[in-house]
Amino acid sequence: MLKVENLRAGYSGDDAVRGISIEVTEGSCIALVGANGAGKSTLAKTLCGLLTPRGGRVIFDGKEITGLSASEVARRGLCLCPEGRRVFGPLTVEENLLLGAYPRLPSFGPFRRAASGDLQRIYAMFPRLRERRSQQAGSLSGGEQQMLAIGRVLMANPRFVVLDEPSMGLAPLVVKEVFEAICSLHASGMTILLSEQFAKIALVVSNYAYIIERGSVVLEGASKGLAENPAVMSAYLG
Amino acid sequence: MDAKYLALVQMAVGGGVMGMAYALVAYGFQLTYAAGKAVNFGQGELVMLGAFAGITLSGIGLPYWAVVPGAMVVGALLGWFIERVAVRLALKQRNEGWILLTIIVGLFALSSVENIWGREDRPFPVPWPAEALDFFGISFTWSELAIVVGALGMMTLVELAKRYTMAGIAVQAVSADPDAAELCGIRSQSAISLSWAVSGAAAAFAGTVIGPVTTVGPTMAAALTLKAFSVAVVAGLDSGFGLVIAGVALGAAENLSGYALGSGWREAPGLILLILALALRPQGVFGKKIIRKV
Ligand SMILES: Nc1ncnc2c1ncn2[C@@H]1O[C@H](COP(=O)(O)OP(=O)(O)OP(=O)(O)O)[C@@H](O)[C@H]1O
Ligand SMILES: [Mg+2]
Numbered sequence: 001m002l003k004v005e006n007l008r009a010g011y012s013g014d015d016a017v018r019g020i021s022i023e024v025t026e027g028s029c030i031a032l033v034g035a036n037g038a039g040k041s042t043l044a045k046t047l048c049g050l051l052t053p054r055g056g057r058v059i060f061d062g063k064e065i066t067g068l069s070a071s072e073v074a075r076r077g078l079c080l081c082p083e084g085r086r087v088f089g090p091l092t093v094e095e096n097l098l099l100g101a102y103p104r105l106p107s108f109g110p111f112r113r114a115a116s117g118d119l120q121r122i123y124a125m126f127p128r129l130r131e132r133r134s135q136q137a138g139s140l141s142g143g144e145q146q147m148l149a150i151g152r153v154l155m156a157n158p159r160f161v162v163l164d165e166p167s168m169g170l171a172p173l174v175v176k177e178v179f180e181a182i183c184s185l186h187a188s189g190m191t192i193l194l195s196e197q198f199a200k201i202a203l204v205v206s207n208y209a210y211i212i213e214r215g216s217v218v219l220e221g222a223s224k225g226l227a228e229n230p231a232v233m234s235a236y237l238g
Numbered sequence: 239m240d241a242k243y244l245a246l247v248q249m250a251v252g253g254g255v256m257g258m259a260y261a262l263v264a265y266g267f268q269l270t271y272a273a274g275k276a277v278n279f280g281q282g283e284l285v286m287l288g289a290f291a292g293i294t295l296s297g298i299g300l301p302y303w304a305v306v307p308g309a310m311v312v313g314a315l316l317g318w319f320i321e322r323v324a325v326r327l328a329l330k331q332r333n334e335g336w337i338l339l340t341i342i343v344g345l346f347a348l349s350s351v352e353n354i355w356g357r358e359d360r361p362f363p364v365p366w367p368a369e370a371l372d373f374f375g376i377s378f379t380w381s382e383l384a385i386v387v388g389a390l391g392m393m394t395l396v397e398l399a400k401r402y403t404m405a406g407i408a409v410q411a412v413s414a415d416p417d418a419a420e421l422c423g424i425r426s427q428s429a430i431s432l433s434w435a436v437s438g439a440a441a442a443f444a445g446t447v448i449g450p451v452t453t454v455g456p457t458m459a460a461a462l463t464l465k466a467f468s469v470a471v472v473a474g475l476d477s478g479f480g481l482v483i484a485g486v487a488l489g490a491a492e493n494l495s496g497y498a499l500g501s502g503w504r505e506a507p508g509l510i511l512l513i514l515a516l517a518l519r520p521q522g523v524f525g526k527k528i529i530r531k532v
Contacts, residue, residue, distance in 0.1 A: 048421065050421070069420065070421055071421075071422075071423050074420070074422065074423040080421050082417070082418060086415055086418035087418075088414045088418065089414060091407065099419070100422055102408055107403065108403050
């Protein structure tokens with residue numbers, strides 16, 4: 001479903017992603033693991049069009065999407081839930097969710113009616129968001145903001161979601177809650193690319209994983225095998 | 239009431255009415271600043287062009303109620319155009335060249351107006367009577383009433399659209415976090431274009447309500463840009479109806495200082511306000527936002 005070929009990308013200096021190739025088949029959950037600064041977020045941002053690649057190709061659904069803007073990529077169903085959540089702080093929880101469905105909603109017409117089915121679906125998944133739907137997103141707790149960020153991505157009815165560091169800055173109990181949501185999403189058939197520093201949990205929820213170090217894939221394999229390999233765990237994942 | 243006191247109040251009210259117009263023009267700065275972190279330093283020229291468009295449309299026989307929306311369409315197209323040809327390119331280069339470019343576009347508009355319509359001031363035709371209304375001894379004209387109602391109505395309408403349409407919420411999202419907005423499938427560039435078009439329409443609308451009070455000529459532009467900019471800087475470029483308070487205060491102060499010190503001092507409060515605001519904001523008017531862009 002998604003094929004990344006020899007992708008290179010970076011910021012002002014050297015490449016932060018130095019020729020990464022990965023493949024994701026429909027319905028799978030693939031993990032990207034690696035330490036701080038390995039290049040996972042850079043890869044995620046480049047896939048989704050926030051960064052322009054310096055080389056390589058991204059193919060989604062058989063069509064090349066390399067270099068398209070993030071909004072075009074999102075409209076094709078490849079949606080990123082960015083690192084650090086990036087909810088729209090001054091807007092309400094419900095407005096944040098509605099924005100996730102933006103391309104489908106009438107710009108000047110009655111949008112709430114058009115989105116109400118999808119809103120109910122997200123609220124059923126995250127009841128806490130329903131309770132807080134008219135609260136400013138910036139005033140939510142970290143865990144609630146992460147739920148909102150995931151809910152916002154799901155409002156797009158994506159065919160593929162990239163989750164970047166969903167556990168970042170969350171208490172262990174909240175991390176568990178977030179990952180339960182990710183698991184049930186995967187169980188419902190969603191294709192997921194999960195970028196995660198917290199390798200143990202990422203290898204539990206994923207089918208297959210790529211280990212990234214200094215901008216390159218250093219190891220890949222079935223998640224189960226990687227998790228059971230003590231050498232891998234200590235060498236790459238601390 | 240004491241006649242002298244009443245005269246002062248009368249002057250303050252007249253100035254405050256003009257201040258509402260400054261607030262409306264300043265509101266145009268806020269609109270584009272929120273979405274794209276840039277403003278049009280030729281906003282006063284847009285007001286003037288809106289007024290001339292209105293005069294021209296009345297000249298060909300359109301009724302007032304068609305003239306105002308017609309001028310707003312012209313303003314919207316001009317606002318959109320300025321962003322498209324000048325501001326976007328400079329921001330792509332990640333520099334502040336847009337400041338100069340919007341000033342240049344404004345000067346170009348000004349000389350075009352002088353060539354087409356000439357330098358003399360013209361009246362702006364309105365359908366209501368010229369006589370003044372009396373409100374507890376304070377008199378004001380229908381045209382002044384139109385400024386107040388028009389400015390408040392226009393700002394309220396746009397604010398409602400920002401909150402209660404998906405397009406408006408998307409513009410707010412772009413101003414909060416353009417990358418996250420893109421990830422939602424919002425074309426942030428379209429949101430910025432929209433905000434420039436609305437800002438241009440608001441400026442042209444301002445022209446159609448200011449014109450009947452001040453008459454319309456090329457000289458109105460620069461003064462309006464400066465005053466609206468002072469108001470926007472004092473009230474903050476980010477948002478809020480603080481603009482109305484700052485605008486009314488400035489307008490009233492202008493009239494009162496003109497009265498107390500002589501008409502040559504009318505412009506003093508605006509300049510003092512601007513200098514004070516700039517001095518009290520050492521990080522610059524555009525502050526951190528621009529630095530983040532660079
Ligand atoms: N906005 C930026 N500007 C410049 N350099 C950046 C930027 N973001 C990341 N980098 C650099 O790119 C490299 C890869 O960073 P990236 O964020 O992709 O790592 P990561 O694997 O996501 O790390 P983490 O687990 O901490 O999120 C790092 O060396 C980092 O310093
Ligand atoms: Mg990261």
